[in-house]
Structure formats: structure tokens, C-alpha cells
Amino acid sequence: MAQRHLDRLSGLDVSFLTNETSSSHMHVGAILVFEGPPPSYTDLIAHVHSRLHLVPRFRQKLSFPPVPTSRPYWIDDPTFNLEYHVRHSALPSPGSEEQLRRTAARIFSQQLDRTKPLWEIWLVQGLTRGRFALISKTHHALVDGVSGVDIATVxxxxxxxxxxxxxDGPWLPNPEPSGAGLMARDAAGLAQAPIGIARRVEQATRHPRRTARGIAEAAEALGQVSWSFANPAPEVPLNVEIGSHRRFEWVRTDLGHFKKIKNACGGTVNDAVLTVVAGGLRIWLQNRGIRTEGMELSAQVPVSIRTDDKQGQLGNQLAAIRGPLPVYVGDPVARLGVVREAMDGIKESKQALGAEVIARFNDFAPPTLLAEAARINFSTRLFNLVVTNVPGPQLPLYMLGRELQDVFPVGFLPANHALFVAIMSYNGAVNFGLLADYDSMHDLDVLARGIETSITELVEAAEEALVETVDEEQPARA
Amino acid sequence: MAQRHLDRLSGLDVSFLTNETSSSHMHVGAILVFEGPPPSYTDLIAHVHSRLHLVPRFRQKLSFPPVPTSRPYWIDDPTFNLEYHVRHSALPSPGSEEQLRRTAARIFSQQLDRTKPLWEIWLVQGLTRGRFALISKTHHALVDGVSGVDIATVxxxxxxxxxxxxxDGPWLPNPEPSGAGLMARDAAGLAQAPIGIARRVEQATRHPRRTARGIAEAAEALGQVSWSFANPAPEVPLNVEIGSHRRFEWVRTDLGHFKKIKNACGGTVNDAVLTVVAGGLRIWLQNRGIRTEGMELSAQVPVSIRTDDKQGQLGNQLAAIRGPLPVYVGDPVARLGVVREAMDGIKESKQALGAEVIARFNDFAPPTLLAEAARINFSTRLFNLVVTNVPGPQLPLYMLGRELQDVFPVGFLPANHALFVAIMSYNGAVNFGLLADYDSMHDLDVLARGIETSITELVEAAEEALVETVDEEQPARA
Structure with a gap:
């Protein structure tokens, strides 16, 4: 998608701004670990500079029109200063991964400055074994984990x-618009809105069947969302008032493990991911002395919705389903069975499309309405935590000739949500990034170790199942 | 002064909270450079822990009573976590002083979290020549540069x-008071207020002459402050809208230089400090293409007011005078003469006491009034920047056996003030710490080098004057 001067934010992107508070930040990012030696700061600055034209939005800042009910614009930042956005730091000795996580958690505890382009990249040197890290931090309004292109990517x-x-040539910023200019543009935007709707109606006339089906599916999906409201998520210490500070833990694992689980037990990689997160949460809850009998937590699972006809649609195509986390089930294979059955049912019921309908609605609502609409999406009544699984490239990547060894995604915490689990696969690995509230999740490491234990249990069960299958298929010759 | 659980903030200390915004932070601190090797993080934590009982306020947090017109309390933080407040970081290679200043500027760009005790200490390793630094950051409401004791000090x-x-024993926090408890305490505080005033009246009866003199001086001083309002500070690019980000530069110099200047040209060390700051600003303004003919800038110079009778007085005894910065004078000795004459006049006119009267008034005003009163103190109409000169110890200090080599004080930026110059003497050195707004003061290094040039010029002029004096006293024998 083109990223032009004076583009207007989509409704969903505005919701990431209106929902942001001093304790609930809406930036996302990643910790990227590279083989050494680290590049010099000057070389990194030059490299970022040479690729910035691929992501014009990263030299743009927000401009709020004088009418507060209007959506803000992206405008070129005439005082753009790359040295502000790209920062140089180091780990204290010995440069452990624990120290890297702590540094990243501190960086993610600080809100981005809304008067500047909404991103930072930190070059962190001094990691053990000669490695270094990039920590990328970008506002959710600027990029999403599914369809967006982040500065780190380019x-x-x-x-x-x-x-x-x-x-081809140097970057020349467009001049900053005056308040009056934005006001005029606002009026033009309001006048154009009916044309957009008219075009959709026109398309409906030309493709009557497609539209009728779309309406039917949307209605069904909205029904599903209403159902969700009547089934609130259980009350657990994941849903407490959060502060502005963060903790970060990670879990490394192999894509091969998840393929083995899929082959032995069926289901998708996503099902297996939810199963081990539920297993980790079970261990964490029990370690806190909380009984898990009969308890099923709810995860918001963002998914990408792509339809055949993308015309007339704008912005962030992020949707969400409500994934089950049956922490009451101790046996890993049985837990996977429960998750799989529930997820199959959700796919049939088009609940995912329901979420997408909410997101599309945002595109036409002024921010004052959006604040309410987006609050529905982030309601603790609907889900206990976000679990997002983003597929990454399955080949090695390089930056300035250094191989990228690990990627750990970093999510964000909506109000009253003390935990966000982001998972990303890259080059044969599947890594979990656990972002949590500093004070209320003081035992985040228990959860990380619990997820590791759950993965090991499920892989071992899968291996046993595969051995049994082989035994059945090839009876032992006496 | 004792620092007890449920102490109420003084009026001036509340003003540091009410004046704080996301772009105008009210924390202060210092960069402390030590000879190496750096202590381990564990050793530093243990050391801080062993001295915390000397500064009870550093384990206390703010508690806001339910009635918003009441002043907040300091209460013990029952979840106090020393690892949150003491942080470990490092400089990227090569570990230059420029990189240390940049790291410190970033730390000072971030507002302290009001839900926790209002301080941080950063252990920064990796400075060249085996050195390390402590960066201390404390809210102005918790400590002031003159009478307060900072955590770094102990x-x-x-x-x-x-x-x-x-x-003697472990620290046991008092329980957090309930809203109702604070409400009751509030009512008691209001009832007690007249007793405090009554005690003053009683003292007035017993010491009629002292009180009469105090009232006369206060009246005279308030007249002086009114005069200042009629003579606004000139408009220069130091007084612009500021952002949340900071730059930091420093200038190292010797106490011996200032003594030489004092001996040769008269005046106080403070007069010489204002003279070289004015000289640096002159160079900086001219470098920006701004004409300095006839221009005199105004500095707010905080001073400590101590009276014989301290009874009945509470909190922060910080006062301020309006110091002249005659940037129109090119000759360093002539500039010192102008500063000296003006400062002598100010001392006679009791303008300093006037500021103290404003501060004392704050003690009895609810925060809603204070916001206005403190805004008067920080008005750009009165001064262009703050210049504060804090005398430090003239003997070497040690922390965990490592000698403290340099101290650079860090001030704060009130709204519309892009520069704060803090000066501190220590062990024969006089160091300038220049805190500035990141965007509007992009050329802060020009000012730092300008102050260095001005010091050199004034010292050379003083040396010439001393040689001439010697020549006059001891006529050359032919």
C-alpha cells in the first residue's frame, strides 16, 4: 500500500491511538539477535538511511486536524532526524540474554513521542558469544504484525x-499543512465519504451474489460476537490494573517439534501453540496456588482476513478470534484435543469474520465513537490475554552481512491485560515472546519455564504416538 | 529533617508535581564519574540497601487524598523493589564521554513513575580509561539541590x-492507608492549620521587633518582585515550546580559575559564573545570527535562604533571585563589572527574600492555588533560563572504595525553557552541566564550547591584571 503525505489513518489505526494510555502502550516490535561483530553506529545509520524510501511512513508523523472528531493524518516530518530514531546502546557485562531481555523490557516501558515519527531502533552491542541485537519498536498505528511492513523488515x-x-534522489519532505488547510481537507473528506459507499453499492449491483453472501456471513458473524459477550472470560490475576513498566521473557523452540505434534495428533500449528500456552498458564496458576479445575481461559487470537475482492477496503486488515485455553486439562494430548475441537467449531461459525466486521466498521467512525468500539475489542470480558502467532520466513536473513539468528516478537498490553504472548517462526525456529506487566507479573519466568515444560511433554507424547503408529503399521518381525 | 510515613508534602514540593507535564519533567540529578573497575550490580544493590535507612523518603511513594484540593502524603511503599530503582547499563564502544552524555540525556528524557518512590540510579559501565558512571535521577519534590539529601549522597x-x-534491624513498611483514613487525616490537618498560625502569632508577641522587621522586609521584597514583572526577560530562542527529549553537554573547569578571577577583578564566584555563562550565550546567539547589541538576558538563580529562627517553617527553603546576563558586553572584564554591580544592587534590595516569601506562601495553599503560584515562579516573563551554582565538598569522595572523579549536575526544564545551566564544585573542580531541549537546542555544543572560550578569556584577562598589579607594586629595577 502506498504511504503518502496527508494519508488519513484508518479507523482501526486511530483506535490504537485512542486506547493508548501512560500505562497501556500501543507499540509493538521485536528483539533481533545477530551473529557478530556488530556494525558501527555510523554504518547502521547509513544502512537505515539507504532503505527508508521503502517505508515512507517512517518519515511521517501524526497531524491532528482542528476538528477533534476527525481522524488524524500522516504528514512528512520536515525536521526528521534519523539519529533520534536509531539509537546505540550496550549490555553491561557479562552481556547475558537475561540482561538483553531486561534492556528490551525497559525500552518497551517507554511510550513513543507522538510529535515524531512513531518508531525507534536500538543497536545493542555486548551480547555474549560476540553477538549483538537490534530492538525495534514501532507504534501499532504505523504497522501491524500481519500485513504491515516494518522498518526492521526492509x-x-x-x-x-x-x-x-x-x-533515485534525496528525500524532500512536503511542507507541514496549516490548521486551515487540514480543515478544508476535512470538509473534502466528509464530502467524499458517500462516494466511497456509493462505489460499494455500485459493486453490489454488478456482483449481486457476492454481496448477498457477504451480508449473510457478516450477520452470522455478528451473532457470534454477541454470543461471546454472554460468555465472559474467567477472572484470573492476568486481568488486573497494569502499570507502565514491563517484563520480557522468551522461549526458543523448533518448527520441527510442532510439525511432529501435527503429524502425530492432528490439528494445526496454531492449535499446538494454544495448547502449550494453556499448559504453561496451568503451571503458572498452580504455582500461585490457584485451582485450575474446570477453568478455561480465553485468548484473543489475531488473524489475517483476506477476501478475493480488496477494492473499497482500507487500512489494517487485522481480525481476531476467541481461542480456547483449557487450563483444566493436565494431559497434553487431551488438552490439544479440546483446543482442536473448539477451534474447528470457531472456524465453521465465522466468528473470525465477525471481528473483521467490527474492524471495518471503524473505518467510517469518528474517533469519539472509535474509542468505544475499540474498547469492545480490548474488553477483559471477552479474553484474558492475546496470543498471536505470526509466520516468518523459513530461510536465513542478513543485515549488513550478519546473519539473523533469533527473532523474538514483542506485543503490547491493552488496559487490564498483564500478559501478551507473541509467537514467530523464522528459519526452522518457533520463538515465544512473553511481554508482561512488571509489578503484577513478577513471576513471569515461571510461565516461560512452564511453556517449555508443556512443549517437552507434548513433543514426547507425539513421539510416543508416532512410535506406536509405526509399530502398528509395521508389526515386529519375530 | 525526619522523613516519616504520612508526612505531607510542602507547598513548594507540590508545585513541582503540579507543574510537571509530559514535556517538562521535574526530576533532577547528576552524572557521577568514578575510577574503575565498576562494582558488580549485586555489590551496588547491597551497598544501596545498607544505606537506604538514612533516606527513608526513598522507600516512600506519593499518596493522593480523595479530596483533590488537599496536598498529597508520603507513605511507605509496601511493594518496594530495589532492583526497579537501581539499574544496570553500559556504553557502546568506544565508551566515550559523548556517549555517556547521550545515555544520560535519554534517561533524563523519561518521566519518573508517580506510583513508585520517585528516584532511579543507573550504574553505567564501559566508560573509557576503565571508568564507570552513576547517573542519579530524583524528583525535585523529593530533594532539592541545596538543603536536601539525595540517595547518591549517602x-x-x-x-x-x-x-x-x-x-539496626530490617525495614518494615507501614501499611498503606485507606482512602477513608486519608480523608480523616485531611480533616485533622485542616483543623490543625490554625494552630500553626496561632503559634506564629504567639512568637510574634514574644519577639515583636523581629516580626516587625520580617514584615517590613517581606513587603519590600514583594515590591521588588512586582518590579520584575514590569521588566520582562527579552525574547530569545531559549524560550520556546519544548518537547520531552533532552540533550546534555558539560564543561570542566577549576575552582582555582574562579579564585584567580575573584582576586584580580573582585566580585563573588557566582558573579564570575554568570559572566562566563553570559559570554557563552553571546557566542551561541551570534552563531545563530542573532544580534546581541543592548541585550541583557535574565537568569533565575536559586539561592538558599536561612534565617536565625527556623521554627514554624516547613519543607523546601529554596529561594530565587533574578541574575543579569549582559550578553551585549564583549569584553570579559567589563561584562563581569556589569554583573557584579547588578548583583550587589539585588542583594541590597532584598529581592531574594521576595522569592522566599512566595515559596513560604505555598505552604498554606491547596494545590489548585499552587499551580498558579508556581507558574509565576517559572514564568518566561521573569527569566530566560535557570543558572544554579551548588557548592560541593572540597575533598575526594569514594563509593565502594572507588574515587569519585567528576560530578556533573543535571537540572530540569520548566515549560518554555529550553536550557538549564547547573554548576557544581567538587574537590578543586567547577563543572557545568547543560541540560537542554533536544529539538530546539540542536546546537547545544556551540554553547558549551562558548562557555569554555569565555572562561579562558576571563582567566587570561585576570592573569594579565594580576601581572600588572605586581608590576605596579614592584617597579622594575633598572
């Missing part, structure tokens, strides 16, 4: 030798 | 071998 190459991607 | 010893100062 820094990579698929070969050790960096590709030449310099722009 | 970490020092006057000998390389640390003194044993362990507390």
Missing part, C-alpha cells in the same frame, strides 16, 4: 551481501 | 574503605 537481505536499494 | 564515604552504616 533492513534485511536474503544474501550475506547487502542488496543495493538506494533511492 | 552512598559516599570520605575514605576509600566504606564506613559501616547498616541499620
Amino acid at each position: 533492513l534485511f537481505d536474503v544474501t550475506p551481501v547487502p542488496q543495493k536499494l538506494e533511492p | 552512598l559516599f564515604d570520605v575514605t576509600p574503605v566504606p564506613q559501616k552504616l547498616e541499620p
